[in-house]
Amino acid sequence: MTTEPVRTWESAEAAEVWRRSAARRARTVAAATDKMFEAARLRPGMRVLDLAAGTGDQALLAAQIVGPAGSVLATDISPSMLAVAEESARDAGLSNIETLVADASRVELPDEHFDAAICRFGLMFLPDLQAALERVHRALKQGARFAALVWSTEDRNPYISLQIDVVRAMGRVPSPPPSIVRTVVLGGSGQLEHALHSAGFGLVEVTAVPTPRDFASVDEAFEAMRSSSPAQGELTRAMSDQEREHYAAELKRRLASYVESDGRCILPGEALLGSGTK
Numbered sequence: 583m584t585t586e587p588v589r590t591w592e593s594a595e596a597a598e599v600w601r602r603s604a605a606r607r608a609r610t611v612a613a614a615t616d617k618m619f620e621a622a623r624l625r626p627g628m629r630v631l632d633l634a635a636g637t638g639d640q641a642l643l644a645a646q647i648v649g650p651a652g653s654v655l656a657t658d659i660s661p662s663m664l665a666v667a668e669e670s671a672r673d674a675g676l677s678n679i680e681t682l683v684a685d686a687s688r689v690e691l692p693d694e695h696f697d698a699a700i701c702r703f704g705l706m707f708l709p710d711l712q713a714a715l716e717r718v719h720r721a722l723k724q725g726a727r728f729a730a731l732v733w734s735t736e737d738r739n740p741y742i743s744l745q746i747d748v749v750r751a752m753g754r755v756p757s758p759p760p761s762i763v764r765t766v767v768l769g770g771s772g773q774l775e776h777a778l779h780s781a782g783f784g785l786v787e788v789t790a791v792p793t794p795r796d797f798a799s800v801d802e803a804f805e806a807m808r809s810s811s812p813a814q815g816e817l818t819r820a821m822s823d824q825e826r827e828h829y830a831a832e833l834k835r836r837l838a839s840y841v842e843s844d845g846r847c848i849l850p851g852e853a854l855l856g857s858g859t860k
């Protein structure tokens with residue numbers, strides 16, 4: 583299995599990119615994140631597991647919901663991402679968040695310990711998804727809910743597909759496949775349901791959640807793609823200057839077809855929210 587996504591996320595640069603893009607990301611996925619909390623039935627006093635927590639955006643929100651009587655364990659493979667999460671928790675005055683650096687497929691968790699578990703846009707990157715989901719299942723109390731967001735298919739997510747399509751058309755998709763290619767691997771019909779069922783979850787539900795992105799212009803959309811994704815570097819790293827110029831021009835040309843009459847560049851998007859009960 584590829585190691586490229588892990589290398590992408592483990593760098594200090596990735597954590598910095600992710601931290602800087604927090605505000606835009608929060609706007610895009612706010613509604614989906616709220617739905618994930620509802621699907622996990624978060625309540626004050628609960629102990630929550632957050633898998634692939636990254637810089638902890640959703641862990642901090644969950645910590646506010648569960649309050650001082652509850653707690654959140656934010657786990658991720660990347661120490662630099664979790665270091666940002668810890669700093670953000672301190673800045674927000676939240677003392678009910680703990681972090682744990684671990685590969686989700688091997689993370690050691692106490693049995694029947696958590697009242698709920700969440701994972702926001704992390705499952706797609708796990709080399710052994712089944713092992714990770716089984717660990718989550720084991721760590722949950724009987725009747726507890728797990729809720730996870732993943733991206734749906736490329737055709738419903740032009741923010742993702744446009745970048746990949748240009749690189750594909752240029753015959754320059756890096757090997758092993760970069761993170762951005764993995765972002766949609768669980769988007770196909772029935773895949774998330776199947777993974778949750780196979781790990782032992784019952785009452786499995788998967789629903790689509792719109793995640794449109796609204797940019798003031800094509801240039802702003804392009805700049806967001808360039809600056810707010812650790813994957814952008816991966817896509818163009820091996821390109822010559824000339825190829826990079828072609829990539830930028832072609833991506834902007836394709837983005838132009840999403841410009842509305844007021845000049846705004848609006849890209850539709852879709853996530854899948856999967857949930858299940860132990």
Ligand SMILES: C[S@@+](CC[C@H](N)C(=O)[O-])C[C@H]1O[C@@H](n2cnc3c(N)ncnc32)[C@H](O)[C@@H]1O
Nearest residue numbers: 591634635636658659660685686702703704707
């Ligand atoms: C797209 S980010 C999502 C971060 C955060 N949940 C959010 O929504 O902002 C994906 C996260 O998955 C983490 N990740 C990748 N592979 C992992 C693995 N094998 N085990 C645990 N975390 C992993 C990365 O370090 C990164 O923080």
